[in-house]
Amino acid sequence: MDKKKVVEIKGLVKNYGTRGFQTRVLKGIDLTIYENDFIAIMGPSGSGKTTLLNILSTIDKPTQGTVLLDGKDVTKLKNEELSQIRRDKIGFIFQDYNLLDTMTLQDNIALPLSLNGVSSQVCISKCQTLAQIFGLKEHLKKYPYQLSGGQKQRGATCRALISEPEIIFADEPTGALDSKSSRDLLERLKMVNDEGKATILMVTHDALSASYAKDVYILSDGMVKCRLTRGDSRKEFYDRIIDMQVSMGSDFS
């Protein structure tokens, strides 16, 4: 494979708690993400999905192991550099949107780019383009409190995409959405990915969401239990994920 490696995780271990009362949440994870991948990580509640994502996105630090992002070991970087990496290389989509309620949707979307010193003309045009793709053109002037959950999450996705990051990390992006809004968002994410515009790592406990990805990793008990790869049909992929869930017998919620 001659695809570019975006993220490379080796022997990742994460303990929580103080000495003596430590629980090992991640027990050695190896994972490589290539350019234009769309990976979903599934697992039951408490299996360490968020922990993994936080470490990858440099918000948290691992106990052991390395995380190479674009060739750099992020576990060994200083705070200022980490901010820079988060700003330039990573896009975030959170379960609770995390849009700023003080500004309009347009300002929210343009925020990361405008703070990067990119010319305001570019900010405006990129914002327009993304809003077009995500069906938010009419809502740009609205404030978050005037938007539905789905619109907010699509807005947050635009914000994540606007600085054209190497990779997008999404933690249960559909967790707070109804199924129609979820599908709407996932379709668009898939489209962006298909067009080769984004590499996505998504965490979810929901099989339907996962079925939009190209690959699904099942996380259980702090380790990657298995990997499923999508064929041609999303429906068939969805069934396979459900089967796997049933066979593992764990409670995915």
Add this chain to the structure above:
Amino acid sequence: MNLAKLSFMNFKASFKNYVSLIVSLAFTVLIIFNFFNLMDSSVMESLGKINSQNIKIVIQCVIVVLCCFMFFFIWYATNVFLTKRKKEIGVYVFMGLTNQRIGKLYMLETMMIGLVALIMGIGFGILISQLFTMILVTISDIEVNLSFEISLSAILWSGLIYFIVYMIFVFKGYINLVSSSVLDMVSANRQNEYVKQNKVILFLKAILGIMILILGYYYAIKEGGMETMANALLAVVLVIIGVYLLFGGFIPLVYQTLASNKRFLYKKQRTLWINQIIFRMKKNYRTYAIVTVLMICAVTALATGVAMHERCQMIHDFENVYTYQIFSQKDNLQNEFTKVIEEHNDIQYSSYIEMLQVEGSFASTTHQKNTFALIPYSQLKELAQDSHQTFELKQPQDDEVIDLSHQYILSLITTDELEDIQIQNQVYNTIQRTTVPYLGYLQEQVSFYCVSDDEYQRLKSTETSLYVYNYKIENTKMLNESTEDIQQHQDCAGLIKVDPQNDSNQWIKMLYPVCIFMFMVFIFASGSIIFMKLYNDAFEEKERYRVLRKIGIGTKTLRAGVQKELLLTYIVPFLLMSLSSYFSVHALANMMQTDLLSVNILSVGVIAIFFVICYGLSVVIYCQNAGIYEKRMS
């Protein structure tokens, strides 16, 4: 564990958080105590009855102003404190405490804070009371003997007033806690609706605000006769309303317009701080308006003090041009009186003039009789030379006069119209007015007019002349040595002696330090109100800054945004104050006939320095409270 114990533990544990609150409360107590103490001190007695009465009235006014001020300050401080505590107190909800018990806990805690502040305020107040009186007396240049004394009634009064005001707000906080829902207490993160305000309403408010403010400024500097006082009052009301409308309309409008211009907005950190200011504006504009008005008051108070001081000095100098002013029916007695005085005193300079006392009236109100004293032009010129005073008066024609006026502390009539006079059916055209104290104290008591020599001779044929002999002695402390000798002189028809020690305007001198003091209190208050507001707001920003840090906005960028936001928060009231104070001080300068521009500039400069300090502190503390430097994000 009982409530008292719990609240005491709370109090001890978070004492550090209370320090700023306790210090500011203690500060207000300290100030009020000192004024009460001053009123009871023996300094008052030694000033003479009229002076001490007047000063007591001044101090009472100051105390009333300070009490109002304390009321708002405590309101503000406890409010800030309440919102902060509300979140922490929320924890007790989970411990199963009822609202009532949480309210009681709050009451106990705040009462402990209040008590500590009271004790500190009175304690430090007693410690510095001597210093305070000394500074006041020194600045006001009054000669009294100081002795250390503490008035028990001052302690009781200041303590009682503080206690009542404080308890009102403790109780208000209690009611607030008891009636608030659990949800409010646990999370203050309610939905923020109505971020943007309706542009049409803002526009109307802005236009109205600007118009009212300009109208206020116009009335402030408009010159006029007796209506000046009404104009000044009107100006005050208009400026206050104007400032409110400006903060409620014009300023948000400017920010919103800037925010809707995306080409402007998406540069540097503007997205962050302009949106932030717009968001805060609706909640905070009253605070900014209060602070602006408070600062205008401060500058005006200081200018009043300085002007009063200068006027007093001027009047004092005016009255003390001569030590003795001797009247006589006879002329050419200069040498005789000189001899008498020189027996005990050395003469610095002397002068002599002839005057006519005539019945007359102002040309506009002929039915009202006045007594005028007329003096001939050439003799006045000579007198000016003898008493070393400037002389720049035009030679009056036979039907012209020059008004020899005097200094006023404050004149409500700001137009400078000359009034013609009428004597024996002849109208004289007043061509000039002077406030040079040619006749010193006498000039203050009698309406002098200077006429041409020919006209004087003509009038002299019908009236009898009076002769005035003026002497200034070297050592005015010795002035009583010669008075008897003068009075016993056979040709002395009357004597005015001017004792510089015995100044009936001394109480006004006291205004000077009091005004300086009020200036400092107001400035301190306005700075700390903005400071406290920001301190409190910063906690609410924590969540927002956490999100920003998560999506990779660096500490430097965030801090730069905060710096701009806070800078604007401080600078807008400051600029509006600077502009408004120019007009208020200008109006005052007109009434007091003193040039106050330098005072204006100086006081604005002092405020600027103080605000820079507040700003610097605010940035540091805001960043800390908003968690910008925190490492943890998840």
